[in-house]
Amino acid sequence: MAQKIIIDTDPGQDDAVAILLALASPELELLGITAVAGNVPLNLTQRNARQVVELAGRDAPVFAGCDAPLARPLVTAEHVHGKTGLDGIALPEPSLPLQSQHGVDFIIETLRREAPDSVTLCALGPLTNIATAFERAPDIIERVQRIVLMGGGFFEGGNITPAAEFNIYVDPEAAKIVFGSGRPITVLPLDATHKALTSRDWIATMRDMGRIGEVVASWTDFFERFDVAKYGSEGAPLHDPCVIAWLLRPELFKGREINVEIETGSELTLGMTVADWWGVTDRPANALFIGDVDRDGFFDLLTERIGRL
Numbered sequence: 001m002a003q004k005i006i007i008d009t010d011p012g013q014d015d016a017v018a019i020l021l022a023l024a025s026p027e028l029e030l031l032g033i034t035a036v037a038g039n040v041p042l043n044l045t046q047r048n049a050r051q052v053v054e055l056a057g058r059d060a061p062v063f064a065g066c067d068a069p070l071a072r073p074l075v076t077a078e079h080v081h082g083k084t085g086l087d088g089i090a091l092p093e094p095s096l097p098l099q100s101q102h103g104v105d106f107i108i109e110t111l112r113r114e115a116p117d118s119v120t121l122c123a124l125g126p127l128t129n130i131a132t133a134f135e136r137a138p139d140i141i142e143r144v145q146r147i148v149l150m151g152g153g154f155f156e157g158g159n160i161t162p163a164a165e166f167n168i169y170v171d172p173e174a175a176k177i178v179f180g181s182g183r184p185i186t187v188l189p190l191d192a193t194h195k196a197l198t199s200r201d202w203i204a205t206m207r208d209m210g211r212i213g214e215v216v217a218s219w220t221d222f223f224e225r226f227d228v229a230k231y232g233s234e235g236a237p238l239h240d241p242c243v244i245a246w247l248l249r250p251e252l253f254k255g256r257e258i259n260v261e262i263e264t265g266s267e268l269t270l271g272m273t274v275a276d277w278w279g280v281t282d283r284p285a286n287a288l289f290i291g292d293v294d295r296d297g298f299f300d301l302l303t304e305r306i307g308r309l
Helices: 013-023 042-056 103-113 128-136 138-143 166-170 172-179 200-207 210-231 241-248 295-306
Strands: 003-009 028-035 062-064 119-123 144-150 185-188 253-258 260-262 273-275 287-293
Touching (some): 003 013, 003 103, 013 028, 013 042, 013 210, 013 241, 013 295, 028 042, 028 103, 028 241, 062 103, 103 119, 103 128, 103 138, 119 241, 128 172, 138 144, 166 172, 172 260, 185 241, 200 210, 200 295, 241 253, 241 287, 241 295
Parallel strands (some): 003 028, 003 119, 028 062, 119 144, 144 185, 185 287
Antiparallel strands (some): 253 287, 260 273
């Protein structure tokens, strides 16, 4: 039986690749996509999500969620993803309609409708939508099977401040709610995703795989320029596809069950994921914190699945 998932996202080129991977994988049943403000404002993230679904030639409803963090002004990342969030290649305006229901209401309604422990929440952006749903309808929390999210870092530090990764930094209050929910959580932090680096050979392979591969190659060409300049790496990390890949091939990843707390009070370390990797506190484990990925296996999976679309 296919694993039922909801993707909560702020596309973003790497978010877009993650959505394509999910849509190409029969092991997953994508119930819906909820857009959140993050990499770019909500009016763009919901449009981008619809463009990606349409590009894949698949059918998945897209809902617009929260347009701002719980308690702070929105911080965006056009410097990484471009003014549209999907810069790199021009896609047509989507004909797939935006659903009229609010994304938070969709999450609540779906978790109440589906059997307990049957729906996994896949969070690719700031955690505003999920935290808002948990705050509005606490009865749904225990119905969540697992939360798999891209966010945070420990050995790698941060990518928006020295201490904080972007998704957590944008809405640390939301992250604190989610990490305190008591549900099983898998975290794909920078420690893992910075090892999922593209290569020129892989991008060339994508470019030779038809229209969708050409689009992925174009996104990656645009996206990697920032990371190559910043880190001096040979490619760009595909952060968000790691979330979907973990669901499909968890054996490609290694991590530890540890305690993770979110810093919300410090100006210096706001949004830091305080990961007790070495077990130096007596705080109980609340997350599987991934530290490593089999890069070759990860990109083999991406190539095989994108080739199906």
